[in-house]
Amino acid sequence: MVLCHHCCSICKNNSLRGLAKIIRSKTNPLTTGDFSKIMAEKKFYLTEQGLEKIKKEYQDLKNLKLAKTEGEIPKIWHSEDINPEYLSFREDLSFLETRIAELENILKNVELIKPPPKERQNIVNLGATVLIDIDGEIDEFRLVGTLDADPSNHKISNESPIGQALLGKRVGEMVIIKTPIVNHSCKITKIKYNKI
Amino acid sequence: MKGIRKFKIDTKELSGKEKVLFKKLILVAKLIAPLYLKQKNDKYPGANFYPYDATKEEIEKAAKKNPAILSPYTFVERDKTGKLIAIPYHLKFKKELKPVAELLVEAAKLSDNKNFSSYLKSQAHSLLNGNYGESEIIWLKAEPSKFGFVIGPIERYLDKFFFKKCAYQAWVGFLDEERTKEAEKFKNMILTGRRKILSGSEKAEILKLGIRIDRTVIFSGLIADFMFTGTNLPNDVKLMEKHGSKLTIFESSLELKFKEDHLPIFKAVFDKKFQKSYSKEDLYKGSLRCILLHEISHSLIRYRDAEERLENLFPVFDELYAYILGIKSCGTLFLKGAMNQKELEAILIMHICRNFTWWLDSIRNPSVKHYAVGAAIAQDFFLKEGAMKEKGGISWPNFTKLFICINELSRLLEYHLAVGSYEEAKEFVEEYSSFNVFKRFSSQLTKISKLK
Numbered sequence: 001m002v003l004c005h006h007c008c009s010i011c012k013n014n015s016l017r018g019l020a021k022i023i024r025s026k027t028n029p030l031t032t033g034d035f036s037k038i039m040a041e042k043k044f045y046l047t048e049q050g051l052e053k054i055k056k057e058y059q060d061l062k063n064l065k066l067a068k069t070e071g072e073i074p075k076i077w078h079s080e081d082i083n084p085e086y087l088s089f090r091e092d093l094s095f096l097e098t099r100i101a102e103l104e105n106i107l108k109n110v111e112l113i114k115p116p117p118k119e120r121q122n123i124v125n126l127g128a129t130v131l132i133d134i135d136g137e138i139d140e141f142r143l144v145g146t147l148d149a150d151p152s153n154h155k156i157s158n159e160s161p162i163g164q165a166l167l168g169k170r171v172g173e174m175v176i177i178k179t180p181i182v183n184h185s186c187k188i189t190k191i192k193y194n195k196i
Numbered sequence: 197m198k199g200i201r202k203f204k205i206d207t208k209e210l211s212g213k214e215k216v217l218f219k220k221l222i223l224v225a226k227l228i229a230p231l232y233l234k235q236k237n238d239k240y241p242g243a244n245f246y247p248y249d250a251t252k253e254e255i256e257k258a259a260k261k262n263p264a265i266l267s268p269y270t271f272v273e274r275d276k277t278g279k280l281i282a283i284p285y286h287l288k289f290k291k292e293l294k295p296v297a298e299l300l301v302e303a304a305k306l307s308d309n310k311n312f313s314s315y316l317k318s319q320a321h322s323l324l325n326g327n328y329g330e331s332e333i334i335w336l337k338a339e340p341s342k343f344g345f346v347i348g349p350i351e352r353y354l355d356k357f358f359f360k361k362c363a364y365q366a367w368v369g370f371l372d373e374e375r376t377k378e379a380e381k382f383k384n385m386i387l388t389g390r391r392k393i394l395s396g397s398e399k400a401e402i403l404k405l406g407i408r409i410d411r412t413v414i415f416s417g418l419i420a421d422f423m424f425t426g427t428n429l430p431n432d433v434k435l436m437e438k439h440g441s442k443l444t445i446f447e448s449s450l451e452l453k454f455k456e457d458h459l460p461i462f463k464a465v466f467d468k469k470f471q472k473s474y475s476k477e478d479l480y481k482g483s484l485r486c487i488l489l490h491e492i493s494h495s496l497i498r499y500r501d502a503e504e505r506l507e508n509l510f511p512v513f514d515e516l517y518a519y520i521l522g523i524k525s526c527g528t529l530f531l532k533g534a535m536n537q538k539e540l541e542a543i544l545i546m547h548i549c550r551n552f553t554w555w556l557d558s559i560r561n562p563s564v565k566h567y568a569v570g571a572a573i574a575q576d577f578f579l580k581e582g583a584m585k586e587k588g589g590i591s592w593p594n595f596t597k598l599f600i601c602i603n604e605l606s607r608l609l610e611y612h613l614a615v616g617s618y619e620e621a622k623e624f625v626e627e628y629s630s631f632n633v634f635k636r637f638s639s640q641l642t643k644i645s646k647l648k
Contacts, residue, residue, distance in 0.1 A: 134389075134528065135528075135603070136392045137389040137391050137528070138389060138390045139389035140388075141388065141532070146533075149533060151385045151534035152382075152534075153384075154388055156533065157532075157533045160531065161531045161532075163532075163533065179530065179531065179537075180537065180595075181540060181541070181595045181596055181599060182530055183596070184527070184528075184531060
């Protein structure tokens with residue numbers, strides 16, 4: 001078994017076996033299935049914090065790839081059959097390369113989310129923290145790009161149905177959110193732009 | 197064995213010492229089933245908690261002079277003169293509870309986790325002295341331990357007279373850390389908003405909600421009979437407000453219910469073409485989320501006066517509303533992009549299947565009828581509003597209409613639980629809870645074992 005001795009966060013406590021699984025879980029929800037969609041997008045809206053996270057992941061994976069290819073590569077053949085360790089090595093490498101390409105594309109097309117000028121801060125834009133009244137519930141969240149989205153921490157994607165409906169709206173406006181299954185209306189009660 | 201349900205689980209991750217402790221806890225749990233069986237009696241609305249010839253009015257009158265009559269932890273009996281008297285459980289079952297407490301103390305000595313050990317000792321004391329609050333507080337305050345273990349008189353569902361008397365139960369399991377982390381994240385997504393409160397209601401604010409998903413090995417007492425897939429304790433609102441509540445999902449019983457009920461019902465009552473859009477995995481996840489949402493919602497719908505106001509109808513509204521509010525909050529998760537459409541649909545489908553399950557369960561076990569009544573109310577709404585189309589026992593749901601029904605039902609249930617009167621609740625139940633909404637599917641449901 002090949003072990004990585006570089007101290008990146010991904011491989012610190014893991015052997016390279018099953019690396020593909022680790023990368024999949026670390027990069028969730030951005031799986032390889034989403035790759036083509038991401039490549040098709042032009043801009044990736046990120047907060048500074050989000051950008052740092054992406055940069056760190058990119059560097060860690062580059063280090064990991066280097067360690068993997070510099071280490072002992074399993075032989076292709078095991079007697080007359082293809083060596084399963086070699087197949088696993090190829091699979092891991094392929095996942096690494098795909099994710100690295102994804103991250104490169106993001107870094108190339110990134111656009112940092114910045115607060116709008118003061119006169120436009122009464123309009124919902126990326127980075128805005130919005131207080132809404134939706135169907136008997138008061139909710140507050142920040143609108144971020146898809147890569148920064150984390151609904152359990154009040155960060156909602158600009159591409160979500162509610163994100164799309166709120167963008168460009170002002171305080172006091174009633175907003176209709178229509179989807180094939182759930183339809184709601186909500187009222188914007190506050191918009192604020194904190195340090196992003 | 198009656199009053200006990202065992203599940204096969206893999207215990208290889210437990211150390212030798214932990215296995216000894218685990219076995220001891222299982223032994224303790226088994227001893228509680230006979231006490232439950234002495235409380236249960238489906239022939240009488242008051243089960244064996246009250247004399248069979250005592251009327252509600254007589255009991256209420258006696259309770260005015262002696263509040264212990266309606267204590268959650270007493271049997272009501274007649275003395276030689278015919279007067280109603282209260283006998284505390286811990287005295288009535290003194291002989292049976294002594295070995296239970298002894299085993300608990302032995303188990304406490306085997307635990308390396310100080311909190312868990314003191315919880316077990318406290319449980320032993322509470323069973324013998326009838327002061328259950330103390331051990332409940334220790335349980336609520338403790339960080340999640342490896343073992344999931346609860347024992348005592350807890351659930352009130354057997355008392356159909358007043359919904360007061362607690363029936364004995366116990367469970368033993370251990371923590372599924374991975375699933376618990378996922379559930380914690382899901383809980384945080386649900387609890388981001390603040391619900392508006394109806395004016396005049398006595399809403400209780402439950403500020404802390406612990407969560408764990410357990411691989412359960414044994415159910416004993418009421419929980420074995422009801423086959424819960426999740427629970428949110430304590431039941432005492434005052435205790436909840438002060439110390440928060442803890443939610444447990446029982447993976448073993450959920451897997452069994454899914455395999456034996458939810459999935460066969462899905463295959464029996466939904467159109468074949470419609471079925472093809474959902475994999476078994478989609479549906480299992482839907483079922484897990486259904487119960488998770490239900491238990492989380494229990495913490496959001498506590499009203500200090502609801503039990504007194506709605507009496508024996510309280511569990512109908514409390515259980516149904518927890519399901520409906522949970523599903524409703526998923527609509528917001530979908531709008532926020534935290535859940536995709538298929539995941540949301542799977543939750544709705546599994547809710548419908550769970551409604552059928554409660555009805556089927558109530559045929560076998562009348563004690564769970566309040567769940568079936570709630571399920572019938574929801575089903576009635578879905579059918580009348582065209583959210584479920586049915587022909588010859590086969591149906592096809594309309595998800596958009598289902599969501600409209602969920603919102604409408606949510607509004608009505610909130611009213612009844614928050615401020616409604618007993619008479620209004622009774623009228624509502626009588627109008628919407630006919631079991632015909634399930635019976636019309638009988639031709640398809642005969643394939644399911646419980647109806648054979």
